[in-house]
Amino acid sequence: MDRMCGRFSLSSDPARLAVELDAVDEASSPPPGLWPDQGPVSPRFNIAPTTTIPALVLDTPRERLDDPAGPRRILRAMRWGLVPSWARDPGRLPTLFNARVETAFEKPSFRTAVARRHCVVPMDGWYEWVPGQPATPGGRAGPKQPFHMSIPGDEGLLMAGLWEARRDPHYTVTQLSCSILTTEALGPLRRVHDRMPLVVHPSAVSDWLDPSVIGDPRALVDGAGGDLGQWAESVEIRPVSRAVSHVRNEGPELVRPVDPTAGMLF
Numbered sequence: 001m002d003r004m005c006g007r008f009s010l011s012s013d014p015a016r017l018a019v020e021l022d023a024v025d026e027a028s029s030p031p032p033g034l035w036p037d038q039g040p041v042s043p044r045f046n047i048a049p050t051t052t053i054p055a056l057v058l059d060t061p062r063e064r065l066d067d068p069a070g071p072r073r074i075l076r077a078m079r080w081g082l083v084p085s086w087a088r089d090p091g092r093l094p095t096l097f098n099a100r101v102e103t104a105f106e107k108p109s110f111r112t113a114v115a116r117r118h119c120v121v122p123m124d125g126w127y128e129w130v131p132g133q134p135a136t137p138g139g140r141a142g143p144k145q146p147f148h149m150s151i152p153g154d155e156g157l158l159m160a161g162l163w164e165a166r167r168d169p170h171y172t173v174t175q176l177s178c179s180i181l182t183t184e185a186l187g188p189l190r191r192v193h194d195r196m197p198l199v200v201h202p203s204a205v206s207d208w209l210d211p212s213v214i215g216d217p218r219a220l221v222d223g224a225g226g227d228l229g230q231w232a233e234s235v236e237i238r239p240v241s242r243a244v245s246h247v248r249n250e251g252p253e254l255v256r257p258v259d260p261t262a263g264m265l266f
Contacts, residue, residue: 023073027054049097058209082179113162125150186232
């Protein structure tokens with residue numbers, strides 16, 4: 001779990017998210033022709049890489065040349081872990097579930113997505129693991145303690161991402177996949193990790209979804225200025241059950257605060 005943002009939670013169903021994001025819901029019932037294992041998206045509290053998640057995208061003019069209304073927002077089901085369009089054997093690639101905002105534009109795996117395919121990944125919050133204190137001076141570190149980061153009141157978060165569409169030659173279907181952008185952690189978030197997901201303010205969503213407006217992901221960080229630091233200060237960091245460390249565990253109890261010294265719910 002040394003790489004940041006390897007798990008997150010999302011309790012809202014796609015239909016509700018689509019309404020909140022003013023989007024067409026294609027995540028509840030993905031259209032035919034997509035990757036075989038990309039089934040409907042469901043609410044989960046322990047989402048891991050390679051899971052199918054909802055991602056907000058802007059459909060391209062090429063897809064809607066006959067529509068005078070222009071591009072529209074679509075909530076699509078995608079594999080969390082970007083697979084480049086040129087990949088012949090995805091199994092040989094690392095799981096690209098994160099992309100560093102500082103270098104994504106120069107990496108072959110993300111270069112096309114930076115230029116053409118931006119997305120927003122909704123979540124309630126994300127998890128990080130912090131090494132435990134050793135039982136004795138100089139001893140081995142104790143079990144890692146997971147923390148859940150969210151906005152008080154469970155307002156929900158919108159994270160910047162990149163997505164790709166890959167035509168699979170064996171199944172003659174299209175595989176949709178995405179990655180979450182990360183940036184340097186700010187404020188109290190540095191206590192749990194040196195990186196954090198790159199948040200998109202609701203007022204900047206439309207601009208970010210259109211690569212012609214914000215082509216370089218670093219502009220999201222530069223444009224946020226002090227607002228990003230203020231946002232980091234508002235994030236609630238709470239210790240949660242170590243049960244979340246096992247991907248098979250699921251349920252709302254995973255995001256409830258615990259006393260890390262007693263292992264009991266508050």
